[in-house]
Amino acid sequence: MGEDAHGRLAALQQDPYPAYARARKEPGLVFSPELGGWLVARQADVREVLCRPDDFSSANALRPDVMPAPEALAELGRGPGGGPVVVTSDGAAHLRLRAPLTRGLSASRVAAAVPYIAERATALVDAFAGDGRAELMRQYAKRLPGEVIGHLLGLDPADVPAAVQGSYRAEELIFRPLPVQEQIHAARDVVALQLLLLDYAQERRQDPGDDLCSEVVRSIAPGTAALTDEQRGEVVSNLQNLLIAGHLTTTALIGTTLLHLLRHRAQWELLCADPSLIPAAIEEAARYDSAVQGFRRVTTRPLTLAGVELAAGESVFVAYGSANRDEAAFDRPEAFDISRLTIRHLAFGQGVHGCPGSQLAREQLRITLETLTRRLPGLRFAASGEEPVEMLPTMIHRSPRALPVVWETIG
Numbered sequence: 001m002g003e004d005a006h007g008r009l010a011a012l013q014q015d016p017y018p019a020y021a022r023a024r025k026e027p028g029l030v031f032s033p034e035l036g037g038w039l040v041a042r043q044a045d046v047r048e049v050l051c052r053p054d055d056f057s058s059a060n061a062l063r064p065d066v067m068p069a070p071e072a073l074a075e076l077g078r079g080p081g082g083g084p085v086v087v088t089s090d091g092a093a094h095l096r097l098r099a100p101l102t103r104g105l106s107a108s109r110v111a112a113a114v115p116y117i118a119e120r121a122t123a124l125v126d127a128f129a130g131d132g133r134a135e136l137m138r139q140y141a142k143r144l145p146g147e148v149i150g151h152l153l154g155l156d157p158a159d160v161p162a163a164v165q166g167s168y169r170a171e172e173l174i175f176r177p178l179p180v181q182e183q184i185h186a187a188r189d190v191v192a193l194q195l196l197l198l199d200y201a202q203e204r205r206q207d208p209g210d211d212l213c214s215e216v217v218r219s220i221a222p223g224t225a226a227l228t229d230e231q232r233g234e235v236v237s238n239l240q241n242l243l244i245a246g247h248l249t250t251t252a253l254i255g256t257t258l259l260h261l262l263r264h265r266a267q268w269e270l271l272c273a274d275p276s277l278i279p280a281a282i283e284e285a286a287r288y289d290s291a292v293q294g295f296r297r298v299t300t301r302p303l304t305l306a307g308v309e310l311a312a313g314e315s316v317f318v319a320y321g322s323a324n325r326d327e328a329a330f331d332r333p334e335a336f337d338i339s340r341l342t343i344r345h346l347a348f349g350q351g352v353h354g355c356p357g358s359q360l361a362r363e364q365l366r367i368t369l370e371t372l373t374r375r376l377p378g379l380r381f382a383a384s385g386e387e388p389v390e391m392l393p394t395m396i397h398r399s400p401r402a403l404p405v406v407w408e409t410i411g
């Protein structure tokens with residue numbers, strides 16, 4: 001990708017909404033050179049793609065925005081990852097890889113994690129509550145979800161910071177243009193993460209526990225014999241995918257939720273006065289500025305979508321973020337309004353690949369908003385709140401880079 005193309009992609013990542021709005025108005029589909037595929041922008045079309053997994057394969061769902069350099073790929077090749085993952089699989093292979101997640105992230109498993117989430121949320125807020133100021137991305141949003149998914153996977157808390165760091169490096173490697181030397185360092189961090197996950201997988205295979213890691217190992221590689229190379233690849237890749245999907249997304253949604261609540265001060269005050277609005281506020285934030293803006297699909301045969309004939313092998317970008325602003329589906333879609341009565345959004349996808357972690361994410365958001373509205377109702381932006389906020393350059397973990405806030409302290 002040339003520098004110009006990077007620039008255009010960066011502009012789209014900062015604010016994709018004007019491009020979506022134009023695409024929704026056009027008949028048929030618009031081809032997006034930045035995204036390397038047809039932009040599926042209207043909600044009805046997005047739902048149609050998600051309901052036709054046989055026609056729209058997920059094989060390219062994680063296609064890198066930036067192809068790593070051969071030196072970085074060689075470094076990655078030394079790690080035990082590289083197997084197929086749930087989000088890029090189709091049909092029976094997908095069902096097999098998804099089964100442990102459905103069990104491991106069931107309502108009862110999530111309910112059992114709630115006391116831990118509450119304890120960690122309180123501890124994180126305690127650490128800065130007396131200071132009168134904080135940077136909420138660094139001190140809260142980037143901390144809680146990593147600790148929570150680490151807890152569910154059964155990681156030792158001492159290993160969580162390295163696991164979180166490795167996840168960020170994996171994301172950087174395939175979504176950011178980095179100098180080659182930096183890519184090689186990132187690839188080494190990813191391999192270190194994979195080796196850590198492999199240790200856990202091997203240990204849990206011998207001595208299973210009541211955690212997600214054991215569930216994944218038991219389900220993907222049944223038995224107790226030493227893991228074959230193929231099993232190692234599959235188990236490690238799926239643990240890595242689950243770790244990344246589990247925290248980067250939730251960090252992003254905590255960030256955008258707080259950003260929009262604080263930017264729309266009256267809505268923050270409404271929420272503090274009436275915490276029963278918290279579930280609606282979470283759904284509205286997820287709709288209004290979706291953390292996962294979209295995933296790709298590739299056509300498996302010649303077909304028609306939105307009246308456009310597509311050949312086999314065409315790439316489409318399924319824009320949940322656009323579907324969630326569709327005038328045909330929502331009244332005043334550009335307004336952030338936590339008092340909407342029903343919000344049928346697609347922020348967690350839909351259909352066979354629909355998010356298995358949505359309940360876990362929602363619980364973290366709920367506990368976050370309950371804690372902050374109760375403990376720090378005077379929270380406001382450190383700056384005036386009118387300045388443009390820099391968003392991270394990504395279409396799959398949309399969030400502010402930083403959230404500096406202040407509040408009055410008592411005594």
Ligand code: HEM
Nearest residue numbers: 086087245246249250253291292295348349353355357361
């Ligand atoms: C706010 C937080 C989250 C958002 C916005 C989100 C969003 C999504 C979306 C849109 C998809 C559909 C992907 C597709 O259509 O190809 C998805 C799938 C997935 N999510 Fe989430 N997610 C979140 C949190 C989580 C958490 C907490 C976990 C795990 C603990 C998780 C694990 C997964 C996995 C494994 C898939 C792939 C499922 C499959 O392919 O069958 N997500 N997520």
